[in-house]
Amino acid sequence: MExxxxxxxxxxxxxxxxxxxxxxxxxxxxxxxxxxxxFYQKLVDRCWRRSGSLLYRPNQRHSCCPHYTLRLxxxxxxxxxAQRQAINRFNRHIIGPTYPREAARLHPRTRAEARRRHNxxxxxxxxxxxxxxxxxxxxxxxxxxxxxxxxxTFTEEKYAIFENYQRIVxxxxxxxxxxxxxxxxxxxxxxxxGSVAGPDGRRRPVGSFHQCYRIxxxxxxxxxxxxxxxxxxxxxxxxxxxxxxxxxGKLGALREIALAQEAGYRWWYPGYYVHGCAKMRYKTExxxxxxxxxxxxxWYPLDEQAxxxxxxxxxxxxxxxxxxxxxxxxxxLSQTTGPPGSAANGHDTATTNSDSxxxxxxxxxxxxxxxxxxxxxxxxxxxxxxxxxLVLRSDFSDNLIIASHLVIWDTERVGQFGTxxxxxxxxxxxxxxxxxxxxxxxxxxxxxx
Numbered sequence: 001m002e003x004x005x006x007x008x009x010x011x012x013x014x015x016x017x018x019x020x021x022x023x024x025x026x027x028x029x030x031x032x033x034x035x036x037x038x039f040y041q042k043l044v045d046r047c048w049r050r051s052g053s054l055l056y057r058p059n060q061r062h063s064c065c066p067h068y069t070l071r072l073x074x075x076x077x078x079x080x081x082a083q084r085q086a087i088n089r090f091n092r093h094i095i096g097p098t099y100p101r102e103a104a105r106l107h108p109r110t111r112a113e114a115r116r117r118h119n120x121x122x123x124x125x126x127x128x129x130x131x132x133x134x135x136x137x138x139x140x141x142x143x144x145x146x147x148x149x150x151x152x153t154f155t156e157e158k159y160a161i162f163e164n165y166q167r168i169v170x171x172x173x174x175x176x177x178x179x180x181x182x183x184x185x186x187x188x189x190x191x192x193x194g195s196v197a198g199p200d201g202r203r204r205p206v207g208s209f210h211q212c213y214r215i216x217x218x219x220x221x222x223x224x225x226x227x228x229x230x231x232x233x234x235x236x237x238x239x240x241x242x243x244x245x246x247x248x249g250k251l252g253a254l255r256e257i258a259l260a261q262e263a264g265y266r267w268w269y270p271g272y273y274v275h276g277c278a279k280m281r282y283k284t285e286x287x288x289x290x291x292x293x294x295x296x297x298x299w300y301p302l303d304e305q306a307x308x309x310x311x312x313x314x315x316x317x318x319x320x321x322x323x324x325x326x327x328x329x330x331x332x333l334s335q336t337t338g339p340p341g342s343a344a345n346g347h348d349t350a351t352t353n354s355d356s357x358x359x360x361x362x363x364x365x366x367x368x369x370x371x372x373x374x375x376x377x378x379x380x381x382x383x384x385x386x387x388x389x390l391v392l393r394s395d396f397s398d399n400l401i402i403a404s405h406l407v408i409w410d411t412e413r414v415g416q417f418g419t420x421x422x423x424x425x426x427x428x429x430x431x432x433x434x435x436x437x438x439x440x441x442x443x444x445x446x447x448x449x
Contacts, residue, residue: 003056014438017440023373037192037207046297046431047292050190050191057430065276066315070292071267074258075261077288083254088126089247090247096142099135099140106139130145131145143216144217147213149211150211154179158182159182162222165239168241169238191226199264206228207227208224209225211223220239221248222239223252232263257286275310275311288303289302293318295317298319369425385425388403389402389436392443393444409421
């Protein structure tokens with residue numbers, strides 16, 4: 001399921017504006033303008049993800065590469081030996097061999113400070129340790145290192161890093177790399193930048209940002225982040241190939257976890273996890289993590305037992321992990337291959353004869369409510385749901401429109417695939433019926449990006 005998020009310049013600021021693109025049952029995936037941060041946080045916790053202004057939610061059951069949402073509690077995180085070594089190696093590169101000796105002479109630590117540093121690896125302290133402004137001078141370190149949180153706007157400096165990263169590290173053909181692609185993918189997010197107060201009273205930024213890493217004044221890496229009320233969500237990390245030997249990807253992840261811990265976001269979301277993709281296995285090295293169940297939308301430990309389930313089955317539902325794997329596979333097979341109108345998500349989705357023709361799926365135009373997609377209310381539930389008060393927007397009116405005021409509203413049924421009402425029901429089902437009061441279905445013509 002996909003929606004486009006875009007800007008609105010009016011007084012109806014209580015809503016997040018979503019333009020429904022639709023649902024496709026294609027199994028292909030990319031791994032083989034404004035909405036509220038709090039609203040997007042709720043979507044992330046329902047398997048959604050952002051790419052530019054596009055919000056999408058994969059169908060794990062039908063996907064060639066099922067995508068699962070992960071999160072890590074930064075307050076419980078303990079860096080592994082390899083992760084500690086990566087930070088220490090980078091810090092030594094920045095500081096150089098002579099600085100520690102001279103600094104120890106000019107700025108000696110107390111015995112208690114020295115003992116604590118030797119016995120305790122403080123992640124937040126260590127990631128800041130080599131920064132200019134944190135290091136005590138004189139003496140001078142070998143390099144000047146700085147990290148800044150900046151708006152996610154386009155600059156030629158950032159694009160140069162993107163171009164180098166895509167071409168050298170990702171081996172993407174030069175003709176596939178463009179400034180417009182960089183803008184659409186990683187700049188000018190629909191999330192509004194601002195701040196929120198945390199439980200401790202401190203204000204922390206929310207919205208989309210670029211975390212820029214500079215060595216001796218030269219930009220060498222950029223972490224693209226969505227800072228949400230309760231999490232640091234990693235969108236992308238790119239770096240110049242000249243620092244590849246410093247393991248910048250690992251350093252970026254550790255610094256993002258430190259940000260979640262230090263600023264009080266608590267959770268770090270590393271993006272989707274695809275068990276069958278070898279390049280994604282590194283995400284399991286950060287512990288303890290949790291994985292979002294696609295059916296009951298609850299969090300489960302990403303432990304050895306969970307990884308064993310991933311090894312055994314293409315699609316995993318943790319809330320039903322007590323069932324035998326054979327039974328789960330048999331249920332999935334019967335649900336997936338059954339005719340339109342068969343059971344989905346354990347609910348009766350029977351349709352009338354006139355509706356059955358409308359819900360026949362093909363690769364280009366499929367009906368979400370007959371897709372058996374995990375975590376989606378069944379057709380019968382959506383038919384019983386009162387959507388009369390849903391707010392809409394159209395090019396034909398300057399005002400917000402209530403769904404029940406539409407002339408055709410009472411003449412259409414949710415099960416009539418292809419009608420306006422069925423399309424709206426798909427969006428409501430995918431976003432969550434309980435969030436209906438927080439978004440507006442915007443049918444206005446989209447601005448060119």
